[in-house]
Amino acid sequence: MKNLRMKSARAALDLSQDDLAKKCEVSRQTISAIEKGDYNPTINLCISICKALDKTLDDLFWEEA
Amino acid sequence: MDFRTLGLGTGIVVGILLCIVIFKFFNKDKKVKTKYDEMQERQRGRAYMFSFWTLVGLETVMCLLQLAEVKFFMDPFTSNITCIIIAALVHACYSVEHDAYIGLNTNSKRFMVVCIAIGIVNAVCGIIPIAAGGLVKDGVLQAPFANLLVAIVFIIIGVQIYIKNRTEKEEED
Numbered sequence: 590m591k592n593l594r595m596k597s598a599r600a601a602l603d604l605s606q607d608d609l610a611k612k613c614e615v616s617r618q619t620i621s622a623i624e625k626g627d628y629n630p631t632i633n634l635c636i637s638i639c640k641a642l643d644k645t646l647d648d649l650f651w652e653e654a
Numbered sequence: 655m656d657f658r659t660l661g662l663g664t665g666i667v668v669g670i671l672l673c674i675v676i677f678k679f680f681n682k683d684k685k686v687k688t689k690y691d692e693m694q695e696r697q698r699g700r701a702y703m704f705s706f707w708t709l710v711g712l713e714t715v716m717c718l719l720q721l722a723e724v725k726f727f728m729d730p731f732t733s734n735i736t737c738i739i740i741a742a743l744v745h746a747c748y749s750v751e752h753d754a755y756i757g758l759n760t761n762s763k764r765f766m767v768v769c770i771a772i773g774i775v776n777a778v779c780g781i782i783p784i785a786a787g788g789l790v791k792d793g794v795l796q797a798p799f800a801n802l803l804v805a806i807v808f809i810i811i812g813v814q815i816y817i818k819n820r821t822e823k824e825e826e827d
Contacts (some may be wrong), residue, residue, distance in 0.1 A: 614691070614758070615691035615692070615693070615758070616691050616693070616694060616753060616756075616758055618693070618753035618822070619691050619692070619693040619694070619753075622693060622753075628693050630692070630693075631692055633692075634691075634692060
């Protein structure tokens with residue numbers, strides 16, 4: 590399932606996938622795979638992404654009701 | 655210690671030193687160890703699995719051929735090294751396809767240059783014996799075939815990385 594909330598949060602901060610990847614110390618392809626729903630990140634990476642995007646885990650990764 | 659053993663030992667030491675220099679050349683932080691993120695580690699684990707089973711399969715075939723005393727078109731050294739090279743190719747191709755071959759601290763352009771350079775060196779090492787007629791002896795492929803195979807492998811990896819980079823640039827963001 591695509592993670593559109595993460596993509597829009599990134600876009601709202603005017604960050605490219607590469608910028609976010611550098612902040613989280615992962616590859617751009619990993620960020621792309623998470624946004625496309627091709628890869629489920631570990632909780633550590635989820636937290637790192639949330640910190641970089643100034644969001645909570647609920648905001649980005651919890652299933653919408 | 656005979657001359658052949660000394661040559662082999664020297665070759666191994668020079669090879670290890672060359673690897674250290676090459677890794678320092680294509681890693682941005684000048685470190686020998688390449689860093690990977692969690693997704694890359696996972697994909698590389700799968701690549702190692704496929705590579706391992708490829709090697710097991712190929713070596714099993716080789717053993718069965720030897721047991722059946724079938725005359726094979728490669729000498730034992732060349733056939734074993736070919737199995738290893740094919741297994742390494744499986745690992746490399748799977749890793750490249752799943753974005754896990756180029757590390758976080760790797761300069762991909764420098765890496766491609768290294769691939770091309772290794773490909774050319776091995777191609778030359780393979781072509782010289784062909785010109786001297788030393789590739790095939792009594793209808794059996796000899797060791798220089800491994801050089802040609804390594805050259806082909808590095809060209810395949812280089813081309814695959816190039817195609818992957820091109821397609822990714824098109825679909826970025």
